Amino acid sequence: MPEMPEVETIRRDLCAPLLGRTIERVTFLWPRTAANMPSEEMAARLQGRKVVALRRRGKYLIIDLDPACHLIIHLRMTGRLHLYPGRTPAQKHTRVITELDNGAELHFWDQRKFGRFYCVEDENEVVGKLGPEPLADDWTVEAFKEALNKRRAPIKSLLLNQQIVAGIGNIYADEALFFAGIHPLRPGNSLNDDEVWHLHQAIRYVLREALKAQGSTFSTYRRPGEETGAYQLQHQVFRRTGKPCPVCRTPIERIKVGGRSTHFCPRCQV
DNA sequence: ACCACAACCTGGCCGC
DNA sequence: TGCGGCCAGGTTGTGG
Numbered sequence: 001m002p003e004m005p006e007v008e009t010i011r012r013d014l015c016a017p018l019l020g021r022t023i024e025r026v027t028f029l030w031p032r033t034a035a036n037m038p039s040e041e042m043a044a045r046l047q048g049r050k051v052v053a054l055r056r057r058g059k060y061l062i063i064d065l066d067p068a069c070h071l072i073i074h075l076r077m078t079g080r081l082h083l084y085p086g087r088t089p090a091q092k093h094t095r096v097i098t099e100l101d102n103g104a105e106l107h108f109w110d111q112r113k114f115g116r117f118y119c120v121e122d123e124n125e126v127v128g129k130l131g132p133e134p135l136a137d138d139w140t141v142e143a144f145k146e147a148l149n150k151r152r153a154p155i156k157s158l159l160l161n162q163q164i165v166a167g168i169g170n171i172y173a174d175e176a177l178f179f180a181g182i183h184p185l186r187p188g189n190s191l192n193d194d195e196v197w198h199l200h201q202a203i204r205y206v207l208r209e210a211l212k213a214q215g216s217t218f219s220t221y222r223r224p225g226e227e228t229g230a231y232q233l234q235h236q237v238f239r240r241t242g243k244p245c246p247v248c249r250t251p252i253e254r255i256k257v258g259g260r261s262t263h264f265c266p267r268c269q270v
Numbered sequence: 271a272c273c274a275c276a277a278c279c280t281g282g283c284c285g286c
Numbered sequence: 287t288g289c290g291g292c293c294a295g296g297t298t299g300t301g302g
Binding site: 001006075076078169171172216218219239 | 294
Binding site for chain 2: 032076077078093110111112113114150151152153157219258259
């Protein structure tokens with residue numbers, strides 16, 4: 001579920017409560033959450049380390065620890081991080097409990113069990129292949145054009161490819177294509193310079209606005225204090241099948257692109 | 271290298 | 287009420 005604006009919102013919420021805290025104990029209730037080593041080993045490695053920074057790369061949350069290593073978390077479809085001020089019992093879908101030195105607990109809640117924790121010394125083992133950050137200065141229109149110009153796959157599928165640009169998921173792909181007026185099935189290499197420019201602008205616009213609204217909540221996304229996001233109230237097309245296009249009133253259509261639900265205005269997006 | 275698709279999981283919803 | 291089928295915001299592995 002969580003895309004870049006959701007993960008960034010979670011990162012910002014967790015900074016104050018986690019920075020400077022020492023991990024006293026980690027308990028994996030669903031051991032396969034530990035992705036790159038046995039869960040007992042990961043728990044032992046994390047114990048006693050102090051949180052020195054929280055960063056984000058694409059949809060990954062990176063927790064820098066001292067002595068030096070990184071705990072990297074991907075929430076996948078339904079993962080949430082809940083922060084509690086004191087000892088708190090596990091809920092039905094709690095998969096990992098992290099106890100901190102001030103008595104607080106960070107719970108990883110994940111209904112569908114797809115979320116993953118990585119513990120690494122070199123973060124590039126996990127995030128090394130990601131494409132550029134969409135809101136960073138180094139993600140230029142030229143770089144985007146270069147990434148698209150030999151690809152025949154539908155532009156919607158290319159936007160979901162984290163090696164082209166990191167952090168876009170199904171919601172913001174559909175929303176950005178709507179603002180750019182581009183049909184989701186258009187082959188990547190069929191976009192002209194003007195269209196690539198508009199799409200680049202649209203991606204940045206949508207992600208910034210979603211960030212301001214602290215993400216989109218449809219079902220399971222929650223912030224660490226369990227607040228919802230608000231950007232779903234501003235969606236133009238996503239999950240609005242049959243409702244009028246906000247620009248031309250034509251009913252929004254839903255199709256499958258690369259196996260993913262895709263929402264668009266058949267009149268505005270060509 | 272690129273692309274399509276199944277697999278990983280649980281639960282909600284819809285129709286019968 | 288119960289059951290089958292479909293749906294879900296992500297990523298990876300497999301095979302063409």
